[in-house]
Amino acid sequence: MNEVPLQLVEAPLEETVVRIALAGALGMFLGLEREWSQKSAGIRTFSLISLLAAVFTILSLETAVGEGLLILGGFLVIVQGVLLAVQGLLGDEDAGLSLTTSVSMLVAYGVGALVAAQYIIEGVTVAVLSSLLLVLKRELHEFAWGLSREEMRSTTEFAILAFVIYPLLPSSYDLNLGVTEITLEPTVIWLMVVAVAGIGIANYAIVSTYGDRGIAVTGFFGGLASSTAVVGTMLDHVRQRPDAASYAVAAILLANAAMAARNLAIAVGFTIGGGSPVLVEAVVPLGAVIVVAFAIAGLTADWGQSSEMDLESPFSLKNALAFGAVFLVVLVFGSVAESSFGTLGFYATAVASGFVSSAGATTSAVVLYRGGQLAAAEATIAILLATVSSIVVKAMLAATSSNDGFRNQVAIYSVALLLGGSLASLVFIV
Template sequence: MSPVVQLAVPLDSPVARIALAGALGLFLGLEREWSDKPAGVRTFSLISLLGAVFTTLGRDGLLAVGGVLVIVQGTVLAIQGLRDEDLGLSLTTSVSMLVAYGVGALTAAGFVIESVTVAVLSSLLLVLKRELHTFAGALSREELRSTTEFAILAFVIYPLLPTGDVTLGSGPLAVELEPRVVWLMVVAVAAIGIVNYAIVRTYGGRGIAVTGFFGGLASSTAVVGTMLDSVRQHPSATSYAVAAVLLADAAMALRNLAIVLAFTLPDVLVGALVPLVVVVVGSVAIAAVTADWNTPVEMELDSPFSLRNVLAFGAMFAVIILAGGIAQSEFGEVGFYVTAVLSGLVSSAGATASTVSLYRTGSLAGETAVIAVLLATASSIVVKAALTAAGPSRSFASRVALWSAVLLAGSLAAAVLVTL
């Protein structure tokens, strides 16, 4: 038998990369061709091939000359667009050509995933032209400012913060704090605030409760910061804000319940299941009863979030973590439980997952694991009630504290009954 000829070309070969570059250029040119622009499928594919060829040759001078040629061609199109009173469309085509050249160079240099990502995102921006223009045109000044502030919080300040722990103080009062964790809470509050703003614009006051539950799946503690801002802007929505915090508790407990069920089978931590179910059911029931769902509250929020309130919430959160760190250093014998409480301030899901992991490996007894999970859950409920105390509404804070106490009492009673 004759040997089988292997025709498949590996992706890391120059031939495959050049072919992929041409395909990505063609993909980029589809929308321009469909929109009947001067440069279409063939032009874009050739530009990407040009970038790939010059990169493969390894001559930086050639690559630079190719880039200049693409820029010159784009300038000619822009001038033509200015003459035809269609400068915006011509500029878009000119920049797209330069992107195509970059995609070809990236592909030939071995950055395949990066080049595909750039091509797909660029094509998406071209296709969604009308939707993006409509969205941008509908933004108010406050919305635009909030969007800019969020971008600074998430994409400028957060990467600049030091990674890992930073030690504050010395001796017995030394506390390790993760600046990025604290700032991530600030970003989470701002992000949930933006989502809450969009939902409230669509569904009115009832949308606040929707934000509470789904925001609670991401960060139940961050929901409080958003609710404080909502109550400040509209005191009439207090009942919905209370329901939102309770639903955030329900989402948090449901998430912990799912972690326990998914990772402890078949030796399920029954002692933790029943109290968690009580928190979930109790939170939903109280939220359903306490909020006046038959009376819609028409709301017009001033802005997606208040930067001042968001930063103040982050500062309060940092103080609570520092206090918890000092408490942890003072109680060595029950250090694991203190750690569970401290972790619950930041993420009860993280505390639950780590506890379940230790239980699965046999490093932790079942009873200890149950107590740790419940302490982390209780810690998350308590910290939300504590954070509302610093808000502008006494009614909001007292109602959250009352119903949080009811939830804690109910879960404690369930835990005791399970152990009998």
């Protein structure tokens, strides 16, 4: 009885007629936006192109003449696309729109071929992403046109880090320090650097778009990239407007929540699929910090107010490399300290590095855990110590404010966050 559902799920996609029907449906899906935009090629044309590709692909897999037909079909689609582009140049239709339609037809042909060749997931992915690109045409144009020179440069630098440097790095490297030998994972380390930089870019886009609509956006999303930036902004805001202390405190709390969420994402996300079990031990204490921060912010803030954050460039190659350098130094010194003074040495390193970058200390602990140099409990403690350091340093920065109410509230609520995380850890252990 248990084998029947599995057969029902697997059998249809292996049937030729089902794959032909799916190819036609995906072609219709791709042509939907073109039809809605009243272009020269719409639902029927795109569906027929995908069906043609599916038929020729199946013939190429099962007969000797099919491969030639598949190539001929692709050539005919290209010719038709060129004719549409020329028609757009000579007629009233925008040449760029005609070119988009022409390329979309070729994509539809490719989707039909992928599905017929049993690359189902790949074909569906291409169809969905292509449809999104067509639907989000205006938004993508506005985004590209609205980029400043600095933003364009930052985007290019990020693309180089993510798509050029990352594939060139080795999967592992043994670093001999004399007193100890560390097995580094350059690809994982660089992926973490790219992930943190990507969070910064996403934060920049969201805060730039919605920053003046509420402190929840500026505090939480600002804290994903730099919680210190949130504190600095709120310090200046409270200095200029003392009555803004309640939601300035909420912004710092939400920045702490974002910082804890980022560390939790690194701790869990980068241990999925590795040789070691997922680091679930960090979920409860960090989750408690997030929940307590949101609860206090929701109860104490005046949500009728709003604040703007003046963020710098969305991404900086210098900052990314600096983060990578801090992370590598923490990793090396943490390993040396652990080798010389045991686990306590690495804990001390995690506390110190948490004042600079809790993400760096978290990634260091995760890499050592993945390499088997730290146990799950030890890696979790190091992550928590770095998180505590980050909360404490923000409270220390807030203590420089001349507003007594503001600095006292930040101090009290920071203690509440620490107690909440500690109690959750004790309950979980017991």
